[in-house]
Amino acid sequence: xxxxxxxxxxxxxxxxxxxxxxxxxxxxxxxxxxxxxxxxxxxxxxxxxxxxxxxxxxxxxxxxxxxxxxxxxxxxxxxxxxxxxxxxxxxxxxxxxxxxxxxxxxxxxxxxxxxxxxxxxxxxxxxxxxxxxxxxxxxxxxxxxxxxxxxxxxxxxxxxxxxxxxxxxxxxxxxxxxxxxxxxxxxxxxxxxxxxxxxxxxxxxxxxxxxxxxxxxxxxxxxxxxxxxxxxxxxxxxxxxxxxxxxxxxxxxxxxxxxxxxxxxxxxxxxxxxxxxxxxxxxxxxxxxxxxxxxxxxxxxxxxxxxxxxxxxxxxxxxxxxxxxxxxxxxxxxxxxxxxxxxxxxxxxxxxxxxxxxxxxxxxxxxxxxxxxxxxxxxxxxxxxxxxxxxxxxxxxxxxxxxxxxxxxxxxxxxxxxxxxxxxxxxxxxxxxxxxxxxxxxxxxxxxxxxxxxxxxxxxxxxxxxxxxxxxxxxxxxxxxxxxxxxxxxxxxxxxxxxxxxxxxxxxxxxxxxxxxxxxxxxxxxxxxxxxxxxxxxxxxxxxxxxxxxxxxxxxxxxxxxxxxxxxxxxxxxxxxxxxxxxxxxxxxxxxxxxxxxxxxxxxxxxxxxxxxxxxxxxxxxxxxxxxxxxxxxxxxxxxxxxxxxxxxxxxxxxxxxxxxxxxxxxxxxxxxxxxxxxxxxxxxxxxxxxxxxxxxxxxxxxxxxxxxxxxxxxxxxxxxxxxxxxxxxxxxxxxxx
Numbered sequence: 001x002x003x004x005x006x007x008x009x010x011x012x013x014x015x016x017x018x019x020x021x022x023x024x025x026x027x028x029x030x031x032x033x034x035x036x037x038x039x040x041x042x043x044x045x046x047x048x049x050x051x052x053x054x055x056x057x058x059x060x061x062x063x064x065x066x067x068x069x070x071x072x073x074x075x076x077x078x079x080x081x082x083x084x085x086x087x088x089x090x091x092x093x094x095x096x097x098x099x100x101x102x103x104x105x106x107x108x109x110x111x112x113x114x115x116x117x118x119x120x121x122x123x124x125x126x127x128x129x130x131x132x133x134x135x136x137x138x139x140x141x142x143x144x145x146x147x148x149x150x151x152x153x154x155x156x157x158x159x160x161x162x163x164x165x166x167x168x169x170x171x172x173x174x175x176x177x178x179x180x181x182x183x184x185x186x187x188x189x190x191x192x193x194x195x196x197x198x199x200x201x202x203x204x205x206x207x208x209x210x211x212x213x214x215x216x217x218x219x220x221x222x223x224x225x226x227x228x229x230x231x232x233x234x235x236x237x238x239x240x241x242x243x244x245x246x247x248x249x250x251x252x253x254x255x256x257x258x259x260x261x262x263x264x265x266x267x268x269x270x271x272x273x274x275x276x277x278x279x280x281x282x283x284x285x286x287x288x289x290x291x292x293x294x295x296x297x298x299x300x301x302x303x304x305x306x307x308x309x310x311x312x313x314x315x316x317x318x319x320x321x322x323x324x325x326x327x328x329x330x331x332x333x334x335x336x337x338x339x340x341x342x343x344x345x346x347x348x349x350x351x352x353x354x355x356x357x358x359x360x361x362x363x364x365x366x367x368x369x370x371x372x373x374x375x376x377x378x379x380x381x382x383x384x385x386x387x388x389x390x391x392x393x394x395x396x397x398x399x400x401x402x403x404x405x406x407x408x409x410x411x412x413x414x415x416x417x418x419x420x421x422x423x424x425x426x427x428x429x430x431x432x433x434x435x436x437x438x439x440x441x442x443x444x445x446x447x448x449x450x451x452x453x454x455x456x457x458x459x460x461x462x463x464x465x466x467x468x469x470x471x472x473x474x475x476x477x478x479x480x481x482x483x484x485x486x487x488x489x490x491x492x493x494x495x496x497x498x499x500x501x502x503x504x505x506x507x508x509x510x511x512x513x514x515x516x517x518x519x520x521x522x523x524x525x526x527x528x529x530x531x532x533x534x535x536x537x538x539x540x541x542x543x544x545x546x547x548x549x550x551x552x553x554x555x556x557x558x559x560x561x562x563x564x565x566x567x568x569x570x571x572x573x574x575x576x577x578x579x580x581x582x583x584x585x586x587x588x589x590x591x592x593x594x595x596x597x598x599x600x601x602x603x604x605x606x607x608x609x610x611x612x613x614x615x616x617x618x619x620x621x622x623x624x625x626x627x628x629x630x631x632x633x634x635x636x637x638x639x640x641x642x643x644x645x646x647x648x649x650x651x652x653x654x655x656x657x658x659x660x661x662x663x664x665x666x667x668x669x670x671x672x673x674x675x676x677x678x679x680x681x682x683x684x685x686x687x688x689x690x691x692x693x694x695x696x697x698x699x700x701x702x703x704x705x706x707x708x709x710x711x712x713x714x715x716x717x718x719x720x721x722x723x724x725x726x727x728x729x730x731x732x733x734x735x736x737x738x
Contacts, residue, residue, distance in 0.1 A: 046097050071108050144282045149339075165271035335363070337360075648716040
């Protein structure tokens with residue numbers, strides 16, 4: 001009875017909820033044989049073409065590569081990419097890639113040399129002689145990812161570690177326009193079956209099922225003929241009704257086995273594993289032929305293409321190159337879709353390359369697929385929920401996605417959505433529901449990534465604190481073990497030494513001087529010697545000052561100290577005030593002399609004016625000497641000579657005025673003699689003040705300064721004598737005229 005029940009279920013098929021029946025539009029390309037495309041001028045190979053991290057780059061700009069040379073290496077979910085042809089790497093830089101965002105990713109740009117030479121390959125004659133680990137390694141090194149559209153690393157998917165009851169080969173290809181798998185099965189059915197046998201050798205399933213829709217009669221005949229001679233494994237071909245999306249992993253599993261994949265888990269949790277027919281073909285080429293994944297079949301279709309069909313396209317070939325080969329007629333506005341009309345996305349530019357997950361390039365006209373109408377408000381009709389194959393609530397997910405309610409979207413199983421587009425296809429308001437779901441998934445993934453990074457940072461910080469605590473405890477334990485217990489006598493000696501050190505530090509803090517021997521130093525002798533030296537220098541300077549003043553009382557010269565240096569500023573201010581007062585008095589005297597009558601007192605006012613001018617000149621020179629700080633003492637004679645010459649010129653001018661004003665008959669010699677005597681004394685006093693006001697720095701040249709002063713006095717006397725003789729020769733009439 002049990003065997004009868006199993007036989008009745010052997011060929012049974014189940015159905016899944018929802019689904020749609022859009023126009024198939026497959027005959028445009030399914031009836032045309034596969035053809036090869038000429039090499040492009042340049043190949044743009046993205047370093048990441050699968051679901052997972054990119055591999056590590058192993059080439060650099062300027063390297064020459066052969067066909068099949070690895071450009072990156074990786075482990076686990078990181079798959080390598082390979083050179084699609086032989087040539088030179090001319091650049092490694094970010095380029096736009098085939099993605100809905102249109103963002104740039106790091107790519108290797110290869111300029112082909114036209115030879116298309118293969119690198120060294122390692123084919124396997126009998127794969128049954130290899131262990132499962134070796135086969136998985138070869139599949140991983142070949143860079144094989146799922147070619148059905150997801151792009152999950154195949155080696156990682158096969159290495160489940162669980163017993164697989166049913167291996168399913170997905171040949172449904174349910175989306176409209178796409179016929180890449182259909183044409184591959186028609187022409188390469190035998191190689192696909194060889195790849196299926198390699199998978200059976202790896203997984204040892206109880207049965208292997210090939211699910212194919214009934215709208216592919218030619219492919220069904222080719223596969224039936226290819227599996228007719230297979231006897232070592234239980235390989236069955238199941239033809240299923242055409243319904244979109246029957247090619248989904250969970251939907252096809254439901255159709256063929258009647259089992260439901262649990263929420264949040266993979267099909268391997270129920271003993272089922274699924275692979276695409278294109279992936280099985282790539283596994284055969286990687287193991288038996290030793291060729292990595294560098295090309296795949298791509299459908300070129302749409303009414304804007306004059307030569308539709310399926311072609312072998314090298315990975316990295318620009319989309320524009322493929323469209324030109326197929327006779328693409330540019331439309332206004334331009335609309336080229338990578339993928340099918342339901343799950344594909346429109347390309348923003350045509351210079352992007354094809355990758356491992358590219359299976360179709362659709363170029364429709366405006367009459368074939370009209371541009372997306374303007375989005376309108378949801379009318380809550382519920383049609384999206386009726387056609388959802390995963391039995392979700394698309395309307396609620398739409399509101400949660402628009403409102404950024406991430407937690408509610410997750411609770412309503414947003415990540416179970418397979419993005420088939422059936423909900424958007426039937427929406428009467430033309431709402432692009434799948435776009436909202438994709439954006440919401442991306443935002444949730446970004447938030448989770450940030451949370452994971454924060455958790456990792458916190459874990460690292462806590463681990464660091466724990467490590468520091470362990471290190472501190474280990475140090476303390478080492479110190480305790482290394483500590484030596486001293487005898488009582490030694491401990492007393494140590495305490496006494498510490499007490500002496502503390503006492504010395506206390507004395508140093510209070511300002512006491514501690515010598516090396518412990519007693520205070522005796523500096524009395526040094527202090528006395530320094531005082532005697534200062535007294536001797538002071539006496540020598542006083543003697544020099546008295547000798548230079550010529551019978552003037554000697555003024556002691558005090559060495560500039562910190563106290564006396566601060567008093568120079570008030571002396572300078574006093575000198576400036578005295579000079580201003582002197583100038584005012586001189587001006588008043590001049591005005592008085594002009595106002596007085598010349599006949600009554602012909603000589604006295606002029607004499608007094610001359611005397612006042614001489615005194616004023618003396619005071620000005622004294623103020624200048626006292627107010628000007630002597631900075632450079634190396635040239636005192638030059639400054640003194642200049643002052644003396646200035647005084648002599650002033651006195652000569654005053655004498656000339658006096659001689660012109662006085663009558664020649666009365667007192668011809670006495671006033672001039674007295675003036676000359678007064679001038680000489682005034683010059684002597686100026687020189688004495690200069691010598692007393694200027695600090696004597698160089699004591700080696702006092703005679704030279706005295707000689708210079710004497711010479712200046714002699715020149716003044718000689719000039720005034722000459723003026724006196726000249727004035728005596730003037731007649732009374734001339735003096736009156738003057």
